[in-house]
Amino acid sequence: MGTTVASLSCPTPTTISLSSLPHTGGGSKRSISLLSLLRNPNFNTKRTSSSSSSSSSSSPLMATPLQVYASSTIDAPNDAMDATSPGLVGANDLLIVGPGVLGRLVAQKWREEHPGCQIFGQTVTTDHHDELIKIGINPSLKETKATHKFPYVVFCAPPSRTPDYPGDVREAVSSWSGEGSFLFTSSSAPYDCNDNGSCDEDSPVVPIGRSPRTDVLLKAEKAVLESGGSVVRLAGLYKADKGAHVYWLEKGTVDTRPDHILNLIHYEDAASLSIAILKIKLRGRIFLGCDNHPLSRQQIMDLVNRSGKFSKKFESFTGTSDPLGKKLNNMKTREELGWEPKYPSFAQFLGVSL
Numbered sequence: 535m536g537t538t539v540a541s542l543s544c545p546t547p548t549t550i551s552l553s554s555l556p557h558t559g560g561g562s563k564r565s566i567s568l569l570s571l572l573r574n575p576n577f578n579t580k581r582t583s584s585s586s587s588s589s590s591s592s593s594p595l596m597a598t599p600l601q602v603y604a605s606s607t608i609d610a611p612n613d614a615m616d617a618t619s620p621g622l623v624g625a626n627d628l629l630i631v632g633p634g635v636l637g638r639l640v641a642q643k644w645r646e647e648h649p650g651c652q653i654f655g656q657t658v659t660t661d662h663h664d665e666l667i668k669i670g671i672n673p674s675l676k677e678t679k680a681t682h683k684f685p686y687v688v689f690c691a692p693p694s695r696t697p698d699y700p701g702d703v704r705e706a707v708s709s710w711s712g713e714g715s716f717l718f719t720s721s722s723a724p725y726d727c728n729d730n731g732s733c734d735e736d737s738p739v740v741p742i743g744r745s746p747r748t749d750v751l752l753k754a755e756k757a758v759l760e761s762g763g764s765v766v767r768l769a770g771l772y773k774a775d776k777g778a779h780v781y782w783l784e785k786g787t788v789d790t791r792p793d794h795i796l797n798l799i800h801y802e803d804a805a806s807l808s809i810a811i812l813k814i815k816l817r818g819r820i821f822l823g824c825d826n827h828p829l830s831r832q833q834i835m836d837l838v839n840r841s842g843k844f845s846k847k848f849e850s851f852t853g854t855s856d857p858l859g860k861k862l863n864n865m866k867t868r869e870e871l872g873w874e875p876k877y878p879s880f881a882q883f884l885g886v887s888l
């Protein structure tokens with residue numbers, strides 16, 4: 535049975551209505567026809583998750599270039615271009631590689647700041663393409679070659695679904711025009727600290743060759759930095775119904791040590807931080823995304839139990855000898871970007887005092 539979550543505010547995605555009516559022009563409501571999507575030969579070509587892990591070279595999609603046709607339907611003034619014009623990319627158009635939980639929040643916030651922009655999303659499968667279209671993101675498969683480059687690109691896909699994560703990131707960099715910004719959402723995992731000590735943006739990272747997990751991230755980061763893109767190393771992402779606390783709650787008893795310190799950032803804050811980095815247009819920089827309230831695993835689950843907002847009760851951590859964690863601080867990132875999180879701590883998010 536799933537864990538139920540009560541009384542926590544979850545972000546509501548912008549509701550965008552699709553309309554097959556032709557663009558009438560002049561009104562504040564911009565209704566763009568689905569014609570552009572239908573013109574795209576890849577639209578409606580279903581690839582399911584069962585086939586997602588292999589990208590067969592015999593796939594007809596491989597050879598078919600993706601035409602960039604504006605197809606977003608948004609209740610916003612048209613400040614970009616005639617959306618039915620094929621092949622045009624606007625100055626604030628955004629490509630999201632991996633429009634999952636974080637990517638969709640970035641899309642929502644980006645659109646709030648740039649009404650009328652086009653937002654594109656690259657995925658592994660077509661499983662969520664209908665959902666993406668409903669929220670105004672023009673989907674395509676990552677293997678589909680784009681014929682255009684985009685001024686803003688954010689890579690928000692996890693490393694778990696590909697045999698070549700650095701290769702995927704390089705491919706995404708090749709879709710960037712070099713204007714605007716490229717941002718890779720990495721992880722704080724590469725910081726070389728496992729004694730519950732302090733880390734910040736400038737702390738040393740794990741050397742290449744010590745861990746396959748950090749190797750993949752560092753190689754992907756290198757590809758981005760060398761191309762002038764930027765990196766944000768994110769702490770553990772959470773929202774009411776997703777994150778480490780939900781995973782542990784489901785298990786009840788977990789075989790890792792309770793005193794391991796970890797760091798969190800709410801999905802909404804990771805999205806607002808990503809937007810701040812995209813907007814500042816710096817080149818080749820590494821930022822850190824965390825809430826500056828590191829907590830031990832035990833503290834996190836004590837807060838969850840005390841909050842009264844979850845139907846299950848967490849039992850215990852039973853490990854004794856696994857590695858400790860780290861305490862992250864991102865004051866430099868905050869000062870440079872003028873960014874602050876909406877949720878300064880997990881306790882405040884839950885409405886519980888520490």
Ligand SMILES: NC(=O)c1ccc[n+]([C@@H]2O[C@H](COP(=O)([O-])OP(=O)(O)OC[C@H]3O[C@@H](n4cnc5c(N)ncnc54)[C@H](OP(=O)(O)O)[C@@H]3O)[C@@H](O)[C@H]2O)c1
Binds near residue numbers: 656702
């Ligand atoms: N979760 C954490 O605690 C944590 C911590 C630090 C950093 N991060 C990073 O934060 C970012 C966002 O995480 P999230 O939880 O929002 O991700 P998510 O929801 O799991 O992202 C899923 C989306 O990514 C697509 N995708 C997966 N692999 C892809 C690939 N190789 N190429 C293109 N698209 C791909 C999926 O396509 P389909 O629609 O076909 O499924 C889906 O659209 C990721 O970069 C992740 O590594 C996460």
